[in-house]
Amino acid sequence: MDRIPILRMGQFLIVSIQVDMHDRLALTLQADLAARISQTGAHGVLLDISSLEVVDSFIGRMISNIAGTSRVLDAETVVVGIQPAVAITLVELGLSLPGVRTALNIEKGMAMLREATAGFEEADAAGRNSLSECDDDSAAL
Amino acid sequence: MTVLRCETMPVRSQQDVVAVRQSVRSFAVAQGLSLVDQTKIVTAASELARNTLDHGGGGTARLEAVSDNGRTGVRLTFEDRGPGIADIARAMTDGFTTGSGLGLGLGGAKRLSNDFDLWSRTGEGTRVTITRWK
Numbered sequence: 001m002d003r004i005p006i007l008r009m010g011q012f013l014i015v016s017i018q019v020d021m022h023d024r025l026a027l028t029l030q031a032d033l034a035a036r037i038s039q040t041g042a043h044g045v046l047l048d049i050s051s052l053e054v055v056d057s058f059i060g061r062m063i064s065n066i067a068g069t070s071r072v073l074d075a076e077t078v079v080v081g082i083q084p085a086v087a088i089t090l091v092e093l094g095l096s097l098p099g100v101r102t103a104l105n106i107e108k109g110m111a112m113l114r115e116a117t118a119g120f121e122e123a124d125a126a127g128r129n130s131l132s133e134c135d136d137d138s139a140a141l
Numbered sequence: 142m143t144v145l146r147c148e149t150m151p152v153r154s155q156q157d158v159v160a161v162r163q164s165v166r167s168f169a170v171a172q173g174l175s176l177v178d179q180t181k182i183v184t185a186a187s188e189l190a191r192n193t194l195d196h197g198g199g200g201t202a203r204l205e206a207v208s209d210n211g212r213t214g215v216r217l218t219f220e221d222r223g224p225g226i227a228d229i230a231r232a233m234t235d236g237f238t239t240g241s242g243l244g245l246g247l248g249g250a251k252r253l254s255n256d257f258d259l260w261s262r263t264g265e266g267t268r269v270t271i272t273r274w275k
Contacts, residue, residue: 020162022155023191054162054180056187057245085180093184093249094235 004029006036011120012113013037013075016048026062033066037073043120044113045070048106050081060095067100076116077101080109145213146171146206152219153199158190161202168204168215174275182215182273185250189219189269192246197221197267207272214255214274222266229261 002025007014013036015029033045047066049055055063067077078101082090090097101116103109150164151157165186169179186202193200200221207216226232235248247269251257254271261267 020159022159024155053166054183054187056184056191057249058187058191083180085177088177089180089184089253092181092252093188094245094252 002028003032006033008036008040008042011042011117012044012046012110013040013042014046014048016051018051020052020054021059023058026059030062030065030069034069034073037070037075043075043117045075045077046106046109046113047077047079048081048109049079049086050083050105052086053083055082055086055090055095057093057095060090060093060097064097064100067097076113078103078109078112078116080104080106142207142209144205144207144216148204150202150204151199152190152193152202152221155194158187158194161190161204162187164204165215165217168206169273172206172213172215172275174215174273178273178275181253182217182271185253185271185273186217188246188250189217189271192269193219193221193223193267196226197223199223200266212274214272216256216270216272218268218270220266220268225263225265225267226259226261227263229259233259 004015004017004025013033015033036042037045045066047063063079070077080103082102101112103112148164150161152161162183165183166179169182174182190202198221200219203218205216207214231237233247233251235245250271255274256272258270
């Protein structure tokens with residue numbers, strides 16, 4: 001089955017949606033991401049949608065759900081790269097993605113995530129907690 | 142109104158919805174719609190195609206490149222023989238849904254289009270036609 005890859009970079013998860021998703025693929029991504037956050041103890045999710053030429057109400061709801069679920073799992077989400085035409089259409093459609101942090105590009109999004117999760121980094125370093133538990137690269141830590 | 146080009150596509154699966162989006166995009170590009178207008182009609186098409194699939198039990202999408210009094214545009218018709226819409230006024234209200242969606246589909250599609258026409262009869266089916274002009 002098709003899956004959108006979820007990459008890990010330090011305490012963040014990075015997802016870049018590069019395909020025109022059908023609805024089930026969007027739901028799978030939502031579930032996969034929640035599982036990965038819980039597995040890795042990641043504190044931030046960067047969702048890059050710069051390749052998406054259409055965000056309809058279904059995908060809009062997926063984005064809101066990802067941000068909401070992540071928050072409940074103690075992770076911040078930043079959505080980056082929304083195309084201007086998509087932004088105009090989303091608002092006219094009636095979706096303004098309340099409660100979802102956005103940034104213009106990946107660089108700004110990462111800076112936003114680092115700022116939002118600055119406190120966690122220290123706590124994790126002090127407590128040597130969850131991050132290393134389930135990782136492939138835990139031997140190196 | 143003159144129809145310059147026409148294509149009918151099935152709307153029977155989620156993959157069909159993706160295919161409809163892509164074909165609507167190419168119609169909109171060929172008709173010279175701006176990027177924002179392309180995005181609006183493709184998004185409206187996505188909402189309506191999903192309605193056809195989820196609420197109408199599947200149906201068809203007809204894509205037409207049209208011209209009228211020197212203006213050009215894209216006209217889309219989504220048709221199903223599903224249960225029909227019992228209360229059209231309510232179905233058009235933002236936030237009202239009988240499914241699992243946000244209830245923005247019909248109202249949103251109307252806002253994203255220049256012309257909007259909805260026909261539905263209980264037990265017979267539903268037909269929605271939208272046009273976006275250049």
